[in-house]
Amino acid sequence: MQLELGNILVKDVQWGxxxxxxxxxxxxxxxxxxxxxxxxxxxxxxxxIVRPGDAVRICPVKDVLExxxxxxxxxxxxxxxxxxxxxxxxxxxxxxxxxTVLTVGxxxxxxxxxxxxxxSGAEYTPFSRTINLxxxxxxxxxxxxxxxxxxxxxxxxxxxxxxSQLAANxxxxxxxxxxxxxxxxxxxxxxxxxKVAYVYMLQTQGLMHDTYLYGLDVKKILPTFLYPTEVMDGxxxxxxxxxxCDKNTTYHHMNNPVIADLLARHGQDLNxxxxxxxxxxxxLLDKERSSNFTAKLVESLGVEGVIISEExxxxxxxxxxxxxxxxxxxxIKTILITDEYAGxxxxxxxxxDGNPLAxxxxxxxxxxxxxxxPPMPKVIGYIDAVEIIAGGFDGAxxxxxxxxxxxxxxxxxTNELGFNRMGALEF
Amino acid sequence: MVKELEEVVDVPVVHVCTVVPISLTVGANRIDPAVxxxxxxxxxxxxxxxxxxxxxxxxxxxxxxxxxxxxxxxVFQ
Amino acid sequence: MASIRVVHYLNQFFGQIGxxxxxxxxxxxxxxxxxxxxxxxxxxxGDMEIVGTVICGDTYFNENxxxxxxxxxxxxxxxxxxxLIAGPAFNAGxxxxxxxxVCTAVQERLKIPVVTGMYEENPGAxxxxxxxxxxxxxxxxxxxRKAIPALARLAGKLARGEVMGxxxxxxxxxxxxxxNVFHEQRGSARAVAMLLKKLQGEPFDTEYPMxxxxxxxxxxxxxxxxxxxxxxxxxxxxxPKGNPDRIESSSASKFGRYDLSGINDLDENTFETAHGxxxxxxxxxxxxxxxxxxxxxxxxxxxxxxxxxxxxxATVGNGTSVANAKKYAHAIGEExxxxxxxxxxLTST
Amino acid sequence: MDxxxxxxxxxxxxxxxxxxxxxxxxxxxxxxxxxxxxxxVAMGRRLLSHPLAGSIKFEDNPYRSxxxxxxxxxxxxSTLAMLEKCLEKVEAGVRERTAAKGGLxxxxxxxxxxxxxxxxxxxxxxxxxx
Numbered sequence: 001m002q003l004e005l006g007n008i009l010v011k012d013v014q015w016g017x018x019x020x021x022x023x024x025x026x027x028x029x030x031x032x033x034x035x036x037x038x039x040x041x042x043x044x045x046x047x048x049i050v051r052p053g054d055a056v057r058i059c060p061v062k063d064v065l066e067x068x069x070x071x072x073x074x075x076x077x078x079x080x081x082x083x084x085x086x087x088x089x090x091x092x093x094x095x096x097x098x099x100t101v102l103t104v105g106x107x108x109x110x111x112x113x114x115x116x117x118x119x120s121g122a123e124y125t126p127f128s129r130t131i132n133l134x135x136x137x138x139x140x141x142x143x144x145x146x147x148x149x150x151x152x153x154x155x156x157x158x159x160x161x162x163x164s165q166l167a168a169n170x171x172x173x174x175x176x177x178x179x180x181x182x183x184x185x186x187x188x189x190x191x192x193x194x195k196v197a198y199v200y201m202l203q204t205q206g207l208m209h210d211t212y213l214y215g216l217d218v219k220k221i222l223p224t225f226l227y228p229t230e231v232m233d234g235x236x237x238x239x240x241x242x243x244x245c246d247k248n249t250t251y252h253h254m255n256n257p258v259i260a261d262l263l264a265r266h267g268q269d270l271n272x273x274x275x276x277x278x279x280x281x282x283x284l285l286d287k288e289r290s291s292n293f294t295a296k297l298v299e300s301l302g303v304e305g306v307i308i309s310e311e312x313x314x315x316x317x318x319x320x321x322x323x324x325x326x327x328x329x330x331x332i333k334t335i336l337i338t339d340e341y342a343g344x345x346x347x348x349x350x351x352x353d354g355n356p357l358a359x360x361x362x363x364x365x366x367x368x369x370x371x372x373x374p375p376m377p378k379v380i381g382y383i384d385a386v387e388i389i390a391g392g393f394d395g396a397x398x399x400x401x402x403x404x405x406x407x408x409x410x411x412x413x414t415n416e417l418g419f420n421r422m423g424a425l426e427f
Numbered sequence: 428m429v430k431e432l433e434e435v436v437d438v439p440v441v442h443v444c445t446v447v448p449i450s451l452t453v454g455a456n457r458i459d460p461a462v463x464x465x466x467x468x469x470x471x472x473x474x475x476x477x478x479x480x481x482x483x484x485x486x487x488x489x490x491x492x493x494x495x496x497x498x499x500x501x502v503f504q
Numbered sequence: 505m506a507s508i509r510v511v512h513y514l515n516q517f518f519g520q521i522g523x524x525x526x527x528x529x530x531x532x533x534x535x536x537x538x539x540x541x542x543x544x545x546x547x548x549x550g551d552m553e554i555v556g557t558v559i560c561g562d563t564y565f566n567e568n569x570x571x572x573x574x575x576x577x578x579x580x581x582x583x584x585x586x587x588l589i590a591g592p593a594f595n596a597g598x599x600x601x602x603x604x605x606v607c608t609a610v611q612e613r614l615k616i617p618v619v620t621g622m623y624e625e626n627p628g629a630x631x632x633x634x635x636x637x638x639x640x641x642x643x644x645x646x647x648x649r650k651a652i653p654a655l656a657r658l659a660g661k662l663a664r665g666e667v668m669g670x671x672x673x674x675x676x677x678x679x680x681x682x683x684n685v686f687h688e689q690r691g692s693a694r695a696v697a698m699l700l701k702k703l704q705g706e707p708f709d710t711e712y713p714m715x716x717x718x719x720x721x722x723x724x725x726x727x728x729x730x731x732x733x734x735x736x737x738x739x740x741x742x743x744p745k746g747n748p749d750r751i752e753s754s755s756a757s758k759f760g761r762y763d764l765s766g767i768n769d770l771d772e773n774t775f776e777t778a779h780g781x782x783x784x785x786x787x788x789x790x791x792x793x794x795x796x797x798x799x800x801x802x803x804x805x806x807x808x809x810x811x812x813x814x815x816x817x818a819t820v821g822n823g824t825s826v827a828n829a830k831k832y833a834h835a836i837g838e839e840x841x842x843x844x845x846x847x848x849x850l851t852s853t
Numbered sequence: 854m855d856x857x858x859x860x861x862x863x864x865x866x867x868x869x870x871x872x873x874x875x876x877x878x879x880x881x882x883x884x885x886x887x888x889x890x891x892x893x894v895a896m897g898r899r900l901l902s903h904p905l906a907g908s909i910k911f912e913d914n915p916y917r918s919x920x921x922x923x924x925x926x927x928x929x930x931s932t933l934a935m936l937e938k939c940l941e942k943v944e945a946g947v948r949e950r951t952a953a954k955g956g957l958x959x960x961x962x963x964x965x966x967x968x969x970x971x972x973x974x975x976x977x978x979x980x981x982x983x
Contacts, residue, residue, distance in 0.1 A: 108959070108962035108965070108966065109959030109962045110913065110959045110962055110963065145962075145965065194700075194703045194704075196699060196703075203907065203908065205906075205907040205908070205970055205973065206969045206970050206972070206973040207966065207969040207970075208966060208969075209907055209908060209970075219973070240908075242908050242909055242966075243908040243909070243910075246908070247908070257690060257691070257692035257693075258692045258695065258696075260692070261690075261692045261693045261695075261696045262696060264696075265696055265700075269700055270696075270699075270700065270703075280907060281973075281977065282902050282903065282907075282970055282973045282974040282977065283901055283902050283903075283920070283974045283977045283978060284900055284901060284902065284903060285901070285977075285978075286977055287903070304703055305699050305702065305703045306699075307692075307695045307696070307699055312907050312908035313907070313908055314905040314906055314907045314908055314909065314910075314911070315903035315904075315905045315906065315907045316907050316908070317905075318903055318935070333699065333702045333703055335695045335698050335699045335702065337691055337692070337695050338712070340682055340712065341910070341942075342682035343945055345681065346681040346682035346683050347634070347680060347681055347682075348942075348945040349715060349938075349941055349942060349945065350682060350712060351712075352905055352938060352939055352942045353935065353938060354714045354715055354938070355714065356714060358714050359710055359713075359714065360698050360699075360702050360708060360710050361710045361711055361712040361714070362691050362694050362695045362698065362711050363682075363691075363711040363712045364691055365684045366682045366683070366684055369683075369684050407684075408910070415691070416691075417691070417692060418690055418691025418692030418693070418694065418695050419690060419691065419692070420690055420691060421686045421687050421688070421689065421690050421691075422684055422685070422686050422687070423684070423685065423687055423691060423694070423711055424682040424683060424684050424685070424711070424712070425670055425682070425683065425685055425711060426670075426671065426678045426679075426680060426681065426682060426683075426713070427668070427670060427671060427678065427679060427681045427682075427683045428739060428819075428829045428830070428832065428833040428850065429833075429850050430719075430720045430833075431829075431830050431833030431834055431837060432737065432833050432836065432837050432840070432848055432850065433720045433722075433723055433848075434720050434837070435833065435834055435837025435838060435840075435841060436837045436840045436841045436845065436848060437723060437841065438723055438726075438840075438845060438846055438847050438848060439722070439723045439724070439725060439726060439847050439848075440723075440847070440848040440849075440850055441847070441848070441849050441850070442850050442852065443849060443850065443851040443852070444851070444852040444853075445852070445853060446895055446896075446928065449852075449895050449928075449933060450852070451930065452930060452933040452934050452937060453937075454719050454720060455850075456720065456722035456723075457722070461851070461852075464853050465783045465784070465785070465786045465787065465853065466786040466787065466793040466794070467740065467793070467794060467851055467852065467853055468792065468793050468794060468795075468796045468799075468851065469786065469790060469792065469793030469794075471786050471789070471793075478793075479798065479799070482792065482793070482796050482798070482799050483799045483802070483803075485796070486796050486799045486800065486803065486849070487803075487808075489849050490729055490734075490803070490808070490809065493725065493726050493729070493732075493734070493847040493849075494725045494726045494727075494729050495725050496722075496724055496725045497722045497725075498722065499722070501722075
């Protein structure tokens, strides 16, 4: 499967009388976008544009998405939500690089997700370096949380799709092509290079902890095979909105760095066979079954090594270790990517599970590390949640507007796809 | 608790307990299985002298454990 | 220019008083550097000066922990130091324990930076590496020439309050503290690089070493039971009638220590259980069913065991937190160690 | 699996009156729930749902519901080892509890999320034939 990504480098996003892209600037007709998003379940949608360096705090962030549109090849971006779940990942896709669509909504009281566009907090989140079109969504009275989550998720998808369509006829500034072949052919390629796969664990515990694959709730799948390029076309959508630091936003999925970095060495140092998507369930039997199928699938791919990435923390640590243990038992080498909850002093045990076979671990950092965020003149969303959000604590919000939080509250801070340079080491 | 005692006092410790698996998970090195949860070293069904003999048996096993070198977790049946 | 005042702590051997026969020497101090201190002076930055040396015998220190610590701290404080260097102790166990204890106490009470040096397997390293910086040294004094520069360099950094690098960069023993750093590469690139190394069988450094499952090495057996002093401990909640310490029936927040002098048998008039997790009738009828004092006294009389330790300890296991259980075991353990018991029987329900 | 064959240990008032399943209601925090779970597993029950929630911090989350099987004859050792690890995490969390007062204002949301996760588990178990 071969996919060409055409990057259109976004210089700015501005309001305009007409939605269009001119010379790298994305102009948005605000009213037209609002009309597109109309949904009885949402009492109010407010849209704002924020840029790197702005003195702005956004909270609580639900999801971040990247506008991408198919210009050649089958299917549509975000398959299963749009269209008939046709297979994606081949042809050509245009990407609006440097901007995001970002949804904000308070779905439960203790929900997290801070993005600071400047100041000390900015360096912990990748979204302080993008121009963000922010949708603040308030629910209609009495709307149950399930529907509220879905309404905000759909608003994000629809807005992203609306913006992305402006890019359909724009000539990209640069383009990169990615390709992997069907299993038998790919196995035959690059003789002498080690064959590797990627085990892609997706959070699927239930409300606020969901992920979708081609529109399907991932808790209902058995581990399955994906071509790396399918993910680039939005095959995986986030429905997560707790634990800001280590949930994978839809943006993270579309720009999965493990896939990108494996492809970067593909044919040079390794032979990237493909992706095994799996879930993180609530019952132990489901965990056993999924890890058994993951190990079997990895074995049947004939690879010598895998990278396994976790999403979230707590009981998913058990899935991570099960996957590791069962794959290592087959003689296949594993590398794990996780993050840590080692306490504010960094002295506690980091994970809720462990095994000596997990001897090669990359850490996304200690989520309990405390940071002080300076006051921000402008806040989009509901900052009072900061005292209750995961990672926040009593007295976190000071009179001058500065806040003391664990970095867990910052969107993407300890990402377990390895999106960031930060990590924890023993001192 | 058994682990810490052995570590701190630096002498052999024998764990007399009913639920052997728990003893294994908590890391006891010398384990002496007991009778039942409400009466680990006794049995109210028995008469006084029989019960004393039973208890003496368990304690002697504990002492045997203390005077036996082990290299790993060992249950003294 | 004001120089940084350093005090050096040494044992009797490095303090050039003598060997094992002088190990019970009480703490005293000398002006300026002594023994390895003279080598340290050359390695230390120009603005650092060893103003005094405090020397104490290892045996004295370890047998009079509290008193010795007090005296040593007073002597150190007398020099108005900005920094304390202790050792290095290499693989000498009692010296290592003393260096660790002195450093920890000085850091806490005098609020100045401290540093010592030890071999990784020195028991003092394991005991104190979480609280203080311990420079990794070889296992014998023959490694002194290597140890001194590393110790001096870390001392300089600490004295100036400079940011401490990783254990690998700075040469100290990892303290088990997880701290966030920014790497050159993003996590996914580090993962790919680590995978390639692992596949090629090359050495690689995991960023998170899995904690090993916590096990204790079995202690050697008692050689001669007939001379051994055996202690009884129970988590079955056996307490004197009336539960004088008010030990809770579950989630115990304390443990009890009770005298067995002159007691040959527990009976329903004198002992009962505080345990809430099971039917207490049987233990209340005869507490020997949980804590076998009657049999132990028999065996003592027959000379099978040397003697039964006259204090027993009781907690309630039911619902007591792992952390609390550890804490009690430590406290109980310290007392039993003082009493020089040879073996322990722990009974649980 | 019939829901009547399981035991739910919970401190979540929203779960307290669930029909069709045996409920052990614990008055106390998540740690207390886990102690009960530990005791039950030591007595031969099997753990059916994982003792920790995913992605909600132990120290913030006041509510937890865990599903166990009917007692079996032997004790599942590996589960006890896992529970010990979980307890260590929870106890470490209690040491630096955060949400405290603020969390109570949102008690209903925490209860709701815990119940959702429990419902997911019960549904998954319900589809199972034994």
